[in-house]
Amino acid sequence: MIYPEVRNYVAGRFVSTNTDTLEVVSPLDGALLSTMPLSGMNELDEAVKAAQAAFPAWSAMPLKERVQIFYRYKTLLEQNLEELTELVHRENGKTMGEARAEVEKSIELTEFACSLPQLVAGEILEVSAGVECRLEKKPLGVVASIAPFNFPNMVPHWTIPNALALGNCMILKPSEKVPISASRIAELLTEAGLPAGVFNVVNGGQEIVEAICDHPDIQAVSFVGSTKVAKIVYRRATNNLKRCVALGGAKNHLIVLPDANVALTAAGVAASMSGCAGQRCMAGSAMVGVGPVDPIIAKIVEEAKKIIPGQNLGSVISRESKERIEKYISEAEAAGAKVLVDGRNAVVQGKENGYYVGPTIIDFVTPDMAIAKEEVFGPVLAIIRAKTLDDALQIENTSNYGNAAAVFTQSGGLARYVMENASAGMIGVNVGVPVPREPFSFGGWNESKFGTCDITGKSSIEFWTQMKKTTTKWNPEAGINWMS
Template identity: 70%
Template sequence: MKYPLVQNYINGKFVNAGTGTTLPVISPLDGNLLSVVPLSATADLDQAVEAARAALPVWSRMPVKERVQVFFRYKTLLERDLQQLASLISEENGKTIGESVAEVEKCIELTEFACSIPQLVTGEILEVSKGVECRTERVPVGIVASIVPFNFPAMVPNWTIPNALALGNCMIIKPSEKVPLTLAKIALLLKEAGLPDGVFNIVNGDHTIVNAICAHPSIHAVTFVGSTKVAKHVYRQATQQLKLCLALGGAKNHLIVLPDAKADMTAQNVVASMSGCAGQRCMAASAMVAVGGVDHIIQKICDEAKKVIPGTNLGAVINKAAQQRIEQYITEAEQQGAKILVDGRKAVVEGKEDGSYVGPTVIDFVTPGMAVAKEEIFGPVICIMRADSLDEAISIENSNIYGNAASVFTQNGSYARYVIERASAGMIGVNVGVPVPREPFSFGGWNESKFGTGDITGRSSIEFFTKLKKSTVKWNPEAGVNWMS
């Protein structure tokens, strides 16, 4: 075992969970045992909540300009330890080092936005009558919880950590039991940056802790990122307890490719989108709608896909179970009549035979009713469906239950605007394979890709993590009583 036993992080200290039940943390790169993670009990969550409750009065009343000083220092520490964090992400998640570096760089950008929050929450004040002022100000929600997935061990936690804390909340976070090591390192960086004890806490575990978070009476808001099935469960459980909840689910992102698209640029973007992070991201392209005569572009996509080599510029999928599930999707599509143009099944990396790898896979002549066309594969696989018109392509895109992202590849501005206006997705790209908005623009999908109001990052997150307080003040007794009194 390369690393010590994973511990919970409560009130500024790493502590053992109150249960002896654990799971192994296996590196998908080579199958080696990295550590073991505890499956905490509800009593462990209670300890974290008590620590947050004790820290909240001082932290929430601290001026926001003082709170964000922690995140100026945290940003510097992320930059200092970028390579160390990237190595850890790669080990426990399976990403390439380059992808892991990019993930930490995104954490830095997210933190930069949090540092700007004092300029975004200044409130409003107006003299509404002679000597009478009305004022608004944003105050923290209280104790918030984030439940985060395995595919981005650093970035997704940092979707919420800097903003929620800079806005004055205290936090409990539950990492995926598959990748708990990176978040423990982040806890150390936050402490080094000067974050007071109890403001940020980690409770490791499985569905027991997820359900306990949703039910805990002292947790006021919950965010979740993961599959749609679990997102629905978390949203229902949390809102049933009258909590604020924002739950992000799965995706089936469609790329619409028109005949006038730049062939080389399109092929590079499509392959990068479908194979980046081994396809294990909710913004990955897993469905392409080819409109009319685009066979020359499909050939270039295949050529580009063959340049993506497992273990070299393609990372591992999270575990053997994921590998088997992804390969089953490919096999089933082939059995149903689809044509495998590039086959990533049975990928093996020399010297890492126990790793979990799937090569880039391109499947043509897929029909919308096939499972590979409807369900989230979460692997480096793209299925190609054929359409005779742009309207038919949009209809195919809009018929899927998800609504995270969609892109169109064209050199025609009117076609691009046509897709932007009609595609049923929260994030749209034009000649962009992964249309993730950059800060301060917020991240969030539609339909069965998101449950709750608002988005999880950017300006939209400020409304989720704060409450609006309104005050009316009168200092002129000589004005007497009027209709406002």
């Protein structure tokens, strides 16, 4: 093994378990990275008890003092940037550049948490003579975050800094495919001065997810993963009277108009569909070409051919993923679509045991094909032809998903029309991956998100807190009216 065995992190220390273990394999080359425990309800209960024990003192600490820990933690992320980058690269398969960008986004998310004292200051108003009403945001208690494989460092930071800085104590359940980054995050938080029990890591598979949804002392659950599982988690958690925000999958449409800047569009579309090997919920996996856009498609093909597996294109997460992605391509081709760039059967020299799919572009896809409707989660672009912009929007709006949509055009009026009519929570104009930067929040619509509030930014403050309202009166001489 390249790394030590992964263990749960409870009450400020790594703990051994007597559970079964699972091998952690690098998708880059098939190398054995580590093993991790398949925890269950007993292991979760230990972590919840540790979090409960830490909550009174942690929540009583003033917010401005809590965020001092995250200032120190941000510095530690910066100091350990290269090590954390290497971890993401090895366990997820991203290129080093993509892995570094992921950790840098984690730093930005932590920086936002440091600004929380300026964003959650209480409100106070004299509502009548001598009578004041006060509003404060209070933490919920013990909360949980269930993270996916595709961003082992960044997605945990969607929740960790904000939830903890706001006074909660957390249980993190990382993906069983990428658990090593979570262990290092726990170490750095402790090094920054986070008290024992405030942050805990419990590893496992389906059993631990179900246990989190069922545990009576967990107040809120965040989830990021497929729509199928997001629905299950949301229903199960809310059925147990918990708060839940569950982010699911996506089928993001890039609408390309004939007047679009050819070079800008081609670069943006190619990067959107292939970045992180297409394994991100913001990937532009469906392009809707409106009218005569063949010169732009030709340029996209040219750009795609510059993307080389093992060089500027990372691996997909597993052999099963590679087989599933290539099946989508073959089925679309058999149904009459035309493969312009074929990434099937990609092999990287020296990494023959890795899981690679080359950039793939498929033209003349029809809206009824599976590749046009379902989340492929690979470096694959399905091109659908539309006669008018309204036809293109109809294709976008009939999708079950609603994470992101983008339009490429030089017309401000047409861009505004798409902005107003696309059924998605995040919109791009000449931007293929319209991820909002802090303090703007991340979250989609329709079957891309279940629950209220977004998972990051200002919106997340409402999710991780509850409001306490206090009314006070001290001067009886002020008299009494209907407001007092």
